[in-house]
Amino acid sequence: MRDNKVNDLSGIPLTENHTFDPAHKGYHQQTVDNMDHQEDNSMTVADDDSSLIYKLNGIARKMPLWTKSWMLWSLILILIPGSIGFVGISMLFKLPSSPKCPEVFWPLASASVRLHCAQIAASKQTIDDLLQAIDLVKQLPENHPLRGEINRQLEQWSEDILKLADQSFQAGNLEEAIATAHKIPPDVNVSQLVDKQIEKWQSIWSKAEAIYQEAEQELRQRNWQSAFMLTSKLLRVNNEYWASTKYDELNNIIVTTREDGDKLYKAEALAKNRNLQSLLQAIKLARTVKPNSYLYQKSQELITEFAQKMLKLAQSTMQAKDADTALEIARKIPPVAELQVQVDDFIMLGEAQRSAFLGTISGLETAISQAQQIDASREIYSQAQELIARWQLEIEDISRLEKARNLASQGTINDLTSAIAEAQQIPTNNPRSQEARREVARWVDQVETIEDRPYIERAEQIAVMEDVNSLQAAIAEASQIRPGRALYFQARQKIRDWTAKVERIQDQPLLEQATALADSGNLQEAVKTAQKIAVSGRALSKQAQTAVDTWQEQINARQNWQKAQQLALAGTPESLSQAIKLANRVSSRNVLRLDVNIAIDQWSQEILNIARSQSEVDIAKAIDIAKLVPAGSSAYRDAQQEIQNWQQFMIPKSLSTPSFQPSLEATPPLTPEFSNQ
Incomplete structure (x- = not known):
């Protein structure tokens, strides 16, 4: 007996250590042709028949007589060979089963077996199986009878690999897709894609x-x-x-x-x-x-x-x-x-500045001590040194200012002068220089006030009488205070008041004279007299100008009233209309306004009467005349009513009939030119 196993699919004997990997070097497999296998089976059956006949002869000698019946043996001889023949024919016509691919010894495998196993592997549609399928068949000779089918399968499997790679690409794995595509052998037709x-x-x-x-x-x-x-x-x-x-x-x-x-x-x-x-x-x-x-x-x-x-x-x-x-x-x-360094520096220096802001010598000394603790490596070191120098000067300034204030507190001219001299020793570029300047200015004002106050007081005493001579003497006394002195503006105000009193005393008689002329009806002379004061710019100039304006308005009103009366004498609509316009220039404040209003109503009524008379001859002209009646006059409403009636009368009856196109808008008034046609 052989130790090799037989492949269940193809009947090819395999070794126990066989695997499907075609690259494995330890594979051992025996490839046997299917027809030779069937012949071996037939020979085995023939040997079995001879042995069976020999054994039957031995048994026949020992068997009873009834066993020697020819009919029985005939039946046996018919059945046994028939059975053996049936088994042999069945084995001859039995198709070989598919090979078990994992057990195939690839160096000796036929092209059909390789193609069959490659198709099985490719059907799994995984990248490794497709690559294994390609590897199984790509090494077959180019002149092999199955090369056409193999090439077609190689192209299909390569396309399948590309599709799987594209699936990786669509899933977001670009590198994996590229790596998969590169696994396709370069000698496959699809590799160019x-x-x-x-x-x-x-x-x-x-x-x-x-x-x-x-x-x-x-x-x-x-x-x-x-x-x-x-x-x-x-x-x-x-x-x-x-x-x-x-x-x-x-x-x-x-x-x-x-x-x-x-x-x-x-x-x-x-x-x-x-x-x-x-x-x-x-x-x-x-x-x-x-x-x-x-x-x-x-x-x-x-x-x-x-x-x-x-x-x-x-x-x-x-x-x-x-x-x-x-x-x-x-x-x-x-x-x-x-910013952290800047913030830390700001806080460090700010603590010193807070002490300096107290404005006292002790506060400044504390600030200097705090600023001196700032290390030279800090960015604010130079600023701190500048502040230290400034604060040291400020301490000196405070000492001088305190001394000056103590002197000025005595209030005498000599003490104030000494205080000013002390404060002026503080240089203009020192920290407290502005404060020193303010104090000096205040003390100078005090000195000037002490020196100039007597002038103001004497001038006020002189002006008590309020006559021209006294007032002029007071003005002369106050004028001794020079510009820029502490009491200069106060002295100037006093001088302006006293000057105005002098001007009133001097100009009042002339203004009263002009008023008397106006009261007597001599407005022209009154205006001429008051005009002298109005243009002088003196104390009564505004009052005189107001009087001149009033009197001039009365003169103009009288002239307009007279011209209006003269125009009205003509009695024509145009002259009456012009007379009304001139009369309306008379101010409502004028005493003539009452007569003007009466005349305007009278002239308006005359215009309306003329229009009514004209309506009997020419309605269009009558309307034009009636429009001259001014608004606000007593005849204005009647004039408007007449105008409306006349305009309605001028509209043709066909247009005024209610049944004719009621949807039309009201017809506008016709012009005189249309009525004449």
Whole structure:
């Protein structure tokens, strides 16, 4: 007996260690032709028949007589050979079973076996199985009878590999897809499509990545609309991964980033208020943006910007000498790497400035001591040294000012003069120079007031009589105070008052004379007299000008009234209308206005009467005359009624019939020219 196992599919004997790997070097397999196998089976059957006949003869000698019946043996001889023949024929016509591919010894395998096993492997539609199928048949000779079928299968399996690679590409695994495509043997016809397919994948992938990156950049710039438009382009990319997974991912990122953007917009709006609470709220809001957000970097930039605004606010507050508030603001500035050194320096120097703002020698000495503790390596060291020098000068200035104030407190001219001299020793570029200048100016005013007060007092005593001579003497006394002195403006006000009194005393008789002339009816002479005062610019000039205007208006009114009366004498509609216009120029404040109103009503009635008379001859002309009646006169309403009646009369009856086109609008008044036609 042989130890080899027989393949259940093909009947080919196999060794126990056989595997399906064709590259394995330890395979051992015996390939036996199916027809030889059938012949061996037939020979085995013939040997079995001879042995059986021999045994039957031996048995026949020992058997009873009844066993020697010819009929029995005939039947046996018929059945046994028939059975053997049936079994032999069945074995001859029995088809060989399919080979078991894992047990095939590939170096000796036929082309049909290789093709059959390759097809089985390829049917699994995995990359490894398709590659194994290609490897099984690609090494067969080019002149093999099955080469046509093999090439067709190789092309199909290569296309299947490309499809599987494309599935990886569509799933988002570009590198895996490229690696899979490169596994296709270069000597297969389809291999020329591999580079084109890879180039296509890379082009699609690069385009999608560019869209994605551009959308990310728009998000960082907070251009939501542009980001949404770019996102929609992913739907048109020929890749399911980018058109679905990455599209949804980017949409979710936009929604989240937009929420962060709204927070930053609100923070920026708060920071524009530039007060402490708004800046703190803005920083708190910007800190809610998470590190994985596209706007995280922007939020950090804004936090730095808001912190800088807080530092500037603290600095401006310190310049306003509100050190406590300035230091409070500085201590609330969030820790920002770019500003931390500046904030620490500001607080350190601010503590010294707070002591200096007390304005006392002890406070300045404390400030100097605190500033001297600042290390030379700090950025504010030079500023601290400048302040120390300034504060040392300020201590000297305070000492001088205190001495000067003590002198000035005595209130005498000599003491004030000494105080001024002491304060003037403070140089103009010293810290307390402005304060010293203010004190000097105040003490100088006190000295000048003491010196010039007697002039004011004497002038007031002289002016008590309020006659021209006394007032002029008072003016002369007060004029001794020179410009720029402390009491100069007070003296000038006194001089203006006394001068006005002198002018009133001098001009009042002339104004009274003009008034008397006007009362007597001599308005022309009154105007001429008062005009002298009006143009002088003296105390009574405004009063005189008012009187001149009043009298001149009366003169004009009288002239207009006279001209109107003369025009009205003509009695024509035009002359009466002109007379009314002239008469209306008389002011309502004038005494002639009552007579004017009566005359206007009379002349208006005359115009209406003329129009009524004219209506009997020419209605159009009558309407024109009636329109001359002025509004506000007693005849105005009657004139308007007559005009309406005459216009209605001029409308043809056919147009005024109610049954004729009732939807038409009222016909406008006809012109005189139409009526004449």
